[in-house]
Amino acid sequence: MNEMEELYREIILDHNKRPRNFHAMEDATHHADGHNPLCGDEIEVFVKVEGGKIADISFQGEGCAISKSSASLMTSALKGKTLDEAKRECGIVVAMLTGKTDSIPDELGDIAALQGVRQFPARIKCATLSWHTLEESLQGGKTASTE
Numbered sequence: 001m002n003e004m005e006e007l008y009r010e011i012i013l014d015h016n017k018r019p020r021n022f023h024a025m026e027d028a029t030h031h032a033d034g035h036n037p038l039c040g041d042e043i044e045v046f047v048k049v050e051g052g053k054i055a056d057i058s059f060q061g062e063g064c065a066i067s068k069s070s071a072s073l074m075t076s077a078l079k080g081k082t083l084d085e086a087k088r089e090c091g092i093v094v095a096m097l098t099g100k101t102d103s104i105p106d107e108l109g110d111i112a113a114l115q116g117v118r119q120f121p122a123r124i125k126c127a128t129l130s131w132h133t134l135e136e137s138l139q140g141g142k143t144a145s146t147e
């Protein structure tokens with residue numbers, strides 16, 4: 001296993017075992033359900049937007065380790081960011097996960113390890129699910145599907 005694979009494995013295991021921001025949110029201003037029929041992942045993303053910023057973000061649901069850890073990494077990274085920053089980061093991460101870009105900005109931190117999923121094409125949608133669901137919720141949508 002190379003260093004990147006090792007890091008990928010460690011981060012996925014850690015966030016799967018101890019998911020961050022893993023709870024419902026009563027006073028969310030935005031909320032969407034995400035489904036990935038390929039794997040059976042179901043997640044809900046909750047966002048509280050205040051003054052153009054993501055004041056709080058959380059998720060809950062049932063899914064595989066990759067979908068859960070990707071959502072956990074996403075909520076950790078985006079809390080406190082402006083909406084513009086969050087949308088830009090969503091775009092970068094989805095492009096990275098789907099192999100559309102190899103230039104990963106340093107600001108992504110641990111999220112960069114998710115690119116390890118590209119070795120397992122069947123699992124890429126597990127990793128993009130939470131990001132698509134967040135984008136959908138910020139656009140006022142209620143559901144997102146990877147299909």
Ligand code: ZN
Pocket residue numbers: 036039040041063064065066067125126
């Ligand atoms: Zn999955």
